[in-house]
Amino acid sequence: MKVLALKHFEFDDTMALEQWTSLGAHELLIVDPANGLVEAWLEAAELLVILGGPMSAYDDEKLDWLVEEKRFIARAIEQDKKILGICLGAQLLAELLGGSVHRHETKEIGWHRIERTAERHPWVDDLPEAFHSFQWHGDTYVLPKEARRLAESEACGQQAFAWGDRILALQFHLETTPACIDQMLTRWANELVSAPYVQDAAHIRSEIGRSSESFRMLHMILDRIAAS
Incomplete structure (x- = not known):
């Protein structure tokens, strides 16, 4: 499977994604949307992964390239591509699918418990x-119409959603x-x-061993996506 990943900040470490594509003999292209996006990349991609970033989904007026990235993702949706959005990526999808993104009442930083819905x-x-997963966000989204809310946490009711099958x-x-x-x-x-939902650096570092289980869960999701 050909995977295109949009990476939004320089020190974002894509090792877990690279490891999965390597083990499965998939092809991976990682690009920074701020440097421009090429239509041919989208045409070739079978899976688009939109990663996180320190900017907000509503920073259009501050970041010209974000407007073009939204158009790029919208074309992926129109072309019925498989798409996985993470943090900022999830929020961009929520907005493009008819929801909205706004500042949450509290930040959520650290290792927090996630619970699946019905x-x-x-x-x-x-x-x-x-399960527990790492979090670092101050924004949240309004669930798009017809989306399925898949997970929640104590701090934030919007932790995952699916829209359609892809x-x-x-x-x-x-x-x-x-x-x-x-x-x-x-x-x-x-x-x-x-x-209340911001852990200090010592606490976060003390639970960093959870990363291995997180990678395993991410790889299970990606395996499911590849097989669908």
Whole structure:
């Protein structure tokens, strides 16, 4: 399967995605949307992965390239591509599918418990009913019409949704590596304020071993996507 991944910040570590594509003999192209997007990349792709980033989905006026990225993703939706959106990627999908994105009442940073809802979708059938995942977000989304809400947390009711059979959006980060987390804790330390759902750096580092299980769950999702 040919995979196109949109990566939004320099130190985002795509190791978990690279590992999966390598083990399955898939092809992976990673590009930064800020440097421009080529239509031929989308035509060749069988799966579009939209990764996270520190910007917001509503930053159109600040980031010219974000407007073009939205058009690019909209064309992927129109072409019925398989799409996986993560954090910012999930929020972009929510907006493009008719929902909206806004600042959440609380930030959610650290390792938080995710619980699946009663809604089902084959791409997440292998996930446990409850698990922990890394989170780093201050925005949330309004669920698009006809979307299935697949997961929630105590802090945020919108943690995952599916739209149709070929689009999956995850607010949480199964893909984040220990190296990337370490960079986030250093570069974005100002966000680690005292708040109910913001863990401090020591707490986050103490649970960093959860990354291995997160990668396993991400690979299960990707296996399901490849087989569909």
